[in-house]
Amino acid sequence: MSEVNLPPLPPVGGETSGRSIVDVLGEQHRELLALADRLTGDPDDSRVASVLVATLSRHLSAEEQYLYPAIRAVVPGGDAIADRELAEDRELLLLMAGLESDGTAGPVVEAVRRHVAADAEELFPLLEQMVPAEDMIRLGNRVETAEEAAPTRPHPRTPSTPPWNKVVDPALGVIDKIRDMVTARTTYARDL
Incomplete structure (x- = not known):
């Protein structure tokens, strides 16, 4: 795993603590699915x-920074898997x-469901093994940090691989957050 180039964990008293990348991303996936279900129930709800x-933008940014590089580094054939996932993320x-x-929710909702299923069925088991x-x-700690600094809007033409x-x-993310503040845009489920 040294190819991922992570700094050492701070001393915690002998035992590593925190949530794994699978735990962090799995929680994000549950939130995304709940939002997708909510939007399916009311496709005209612009706040949802x-x-x-915003949630999906932050999530994809964090995955591109840490999940896919980890897959590349440790999984045989990981480059092809990461490239496929990056292409799907770009479409998303x-x-x-x-x-x-234009407010068309259906394709996004279906793509979110496919994304969550692919991660849960393929990527997470590979990492856990x-x-x-x-x-x-x-990696879980890095994902949580990256998610908070990430953009809240889609930017499909920006770099999707480290280091850029x-x-x-x-x-x-800073620019998006300023725009969100100025426009009073809701970006967290807890604020709905």
């Missing part, structure tokens, strides 16, 4: 649509841009 777009970002412009628990927790996405995404 905004929160889904384009669909999200469409949702924000091949990555030590301590590194899974390190780790520079560009936080900068776009």
Whole structure:
């Protein structure tokens, strides 16, 4: 796992603590599915649509920064898997841009469900088999940090691989958050 180039964990008293990347992303997936279900129930609810777009934008950014590089580093054939997932994420970002412009929720909802299923059925089991628990927790910590600095709007034309996405995404995140504040856009499910 050293190819992922993670700094050491701070001393915690002898035992590694925190949530693994699978736990963190799994929780995000449950939130995304709940938002998708809510939007399916009321496709005209622009606040739910905004929160889904913001949550999914943050989620995809964090996955691109840490999940896919980990897959590349430790899974045989990981480059092909990561490339496939990045292509699907790019399509999802384009669909999200469409949702924000024309309000068409159906394709985004279906793409969210496919994304969650693919991660749960393929990527997470591979990581759990091949990555030590301590590194899974390190990755989980990084994902949580990356998600908070990530953009809240889709940016399908920005870099999707390290190192550039780790520079560009936080900068776009600042700009997006300022836009969200100025427009009073809701971006977290807890605020619905």
